[in-house]
Amino acid sequence: MKPLDIAIVGGSLGGLFVAILLRQDGHRVRVFERSTHGLEGRGAGLVAQADVFAMLRAIGGEAAAEVGVVAQERIFFDRSGAIAHRQATPQMQMSWDNLFRVVRGGLGDDAYLQGRTVTNAATRADAAVLTFDDGSTEAADIIIGADGIGSIVRRAVVGGAAANLYAGYVAWRGLVPENTLPAEAAILLDRFAFYIAPQSHALGYSVTGPYGEMARGERRYNWVWYRRVAGDALPGLLTDRSGHTHPFSLAPGQTPDAVAAQLRSDAAALLPPAFAAAVAAEPHPFVQAIFDYEAPRMATGRLALLGDAAFVARPHTAMGVAKAAADAMALRDALRGGSVDAALNGYERARMAEGAAIVAYGRRLGAELG
CATH class of the missing domain: 3.50.50.60 (FAD/NAD(P)-binding domain)
Incomplete structure (x- = not known):
């Protein structure tokens, strides 16, 4: 041609x-x-x-x-934060x-x-x-x-x-510098971690720093919390701090403070302590409708x-x-x-x-x- x-x-x-x-x-x-x-x-x-x-x-x-972080195993928490199951399945998360x-x-x-x-x-x-x-x-x-x-x-x-077609749930996300994570979240590092509950899934893993840093303390922790949200409530959730409604997601810094505070409160009540600590460490949580x-x-x-x-x-x-x-x-x-x-x-x-x-x-x- x-x-x-x-x-x-x-x-x-x-x-x-x-x-x-x-x-x-x-x-x-x-x-x-x-x-x-x-x-x-x-x-x-x-x-x-x-x-x-x-x-x-x-x-x-x-x-x-060659630039990424290896999760050495997969762990699954119960509600108390104890590891209910683990799998030795090393997996690399390449830096996007x-x-x-x-x-x-x-x-x-x-x-x-x-x-x-x-x-x-x-x-x-x-x-x-x-x-x-x-x-x-x-x-x-x-x-x-x-x-x-x-x-x-x-x-x-x-x-x-x-x-x-809206799937009926959203993904709340955070990307936290590793050196700002509290001690309660240390168990999450270098692992692919999961918590599965009715109509709610949380997961997370270590990723590189913004410029591909792979050394401990220079990396970031990526967490995701899937939660059900009714379709008629979605426009309200996707309304940013200036009052503008977005069709699919809010970027970091766009989530209203009151919504972010409620997310942290819900995490403390519903997630294992390590995940709740990771959610609390993210100052600007962002959300993606699925x-x-x-x-x-x-x-x-x-x-x-x-x-x-x-x-x-x-x-x-x-x-x-x-x-x-x-x-x-x-x-x-x-x-x-x-x-x-x-x-x-x-x-x-x-x-x-x-x-x-x-x-x-x-x-x-x-x-x-x-």
């Missing part, structure tokens, strides 16, 4: 993966990212699946796989921030355009067009929507079937979807980055032969069943919560 002009909406890992692969194949790529401040600091640790390692080999980023820096470094600034908010995507017979919030437009041979759960490109691909989504198709005309723009799987699967990597490699392979139409149709056939299977797996894992 002759070199194409390809526009990618969304500059997180999925958008970067596909941009680097397609540039390697000689295509002209431009990534449009709405954030003006960059995406570093938004991730903690991730369990790298085989597709992530394959992607890193393909883009020359293997060194990123370091991975992002490595991958971002593989794409030049000329192809990564920040502060560009897309408001619409459209396809014609021989091209596709993006519209931005300032009224400007950009045309390309292909537009790839790697713009996540709130994808604009998704609406253009699937029409009225673009809405995410959704499912399965696209009825991944391509139409000159538009294609990738990663969470196509399939939103619950975080229990730990497969979000791997899914995006596999999509990116499949799309690259499809574009190596035939017409654009044939390539995008082939990409859709290659990835639809896998995306649906991952979403179904997430539903099974979260069944007790939702």
Whole structure:
């Protein structure tokens, strides 16, 4: 296939993966990212699946796989805080921030355009067009929507079937510098810890510091607390301290003080002491509502979807980055032969069943919560 002009909406890992692969194949790529401040600091640790390692080999980023923290075992608390069960299953949590820096470094600034908010995507017979919030437009041979759960490109691909389905619960999160954890939480370090109760799951693990620090005392502790929240209460929970309601999550610093205080009080009453101490140590807890989504198709005309723009799987699967990597490699392979139409149709056939299977797996894992 002759070199194409390809526009990618969304500059997180999925958008970067596909941009680097397609540039390697000689295509002209431009990534449009709405954030003006960059995406570093938004991730903690991730369990790298085989597709992530394959992607890193393909883009020359293997060194990123060496930066992380190993959880030496899995422990399961009872309500009192005693360890009810343990498994000797060492597992490395790769640094998301370091991975992002490595991958971002593989794409030049000329192809990564920040502060560009897309408001619409459209396809014609021989091209596709993006519209931005300032009224400007950009045309390309292909537009790839790697713009996540709130994808604009998704609406253009699937029409009225673009809405995410709320799963009935949220994930409260904290990312605490290890040297600020109280003594009661010391048992959590270097382990993958769990507490499972009716309609409530808590888990946590050690991750690197913000710049890949792996030494004790320089790392961070990542905790997650899944809790049921009724659908009609969700807008209130996702209203930030300035009164603005967000569709999917609140970032660190956006949670109202009274809500954060209630979370800490609930943790003291409901969680084992170590987890309650970790929750109390986070000054700015943040929250993510859990959704499912399965696209009825991944391509139409000159538009294609990738990663969470196509399939939103619950975080229990730990497969979000791997899914995006596999999509990116499949799309690259499809574009190596035939017409654009044939390539995008082939990409859709290659990835639809896998995306649906991952979403179904997430539903099974979260069944007790939702």
